[in-house]
Amino acid sequence: MLTLKHFVLQKEVLNLYRQVIRASRSIPDPSTRSETVAWFRSEIERDRHLTDISVIESKINAILRELRQVLRVS
Known part of the structure; x- marks a missing residue:
């Protein structure tokens, strides 16, 4: 059963x-762009089963950090 916090997350x-x-639209190479989106999606899908709120929040923060790194590089 999902709590309100789970729903918000x-x-x-x-x-x-x-x-x-x-x-990803700022990445000029189409193959690199699709690989980047696929990689982020796999990161999200891999942790789909998680129920611990603190773990989910830390995973979200990790993905945000990785997104910022990708944006700085491109």
Whole structure:
């Protein structure tokens, strides 16, 4: 059963994925762009089963850090 916090985190993950897709538009090479989006998606999908709120939050923060690194490089 999902708690309210789980629901909020689920929406946060969806918004994060949308951010990744929008940010990937700045990557000029189409194959690199699709690989980047696929990599972020696999990171999100891999942790789909998690239920511990603190672990979910730390995973979201890790993905945000990785997204910032990708944006700085491109």
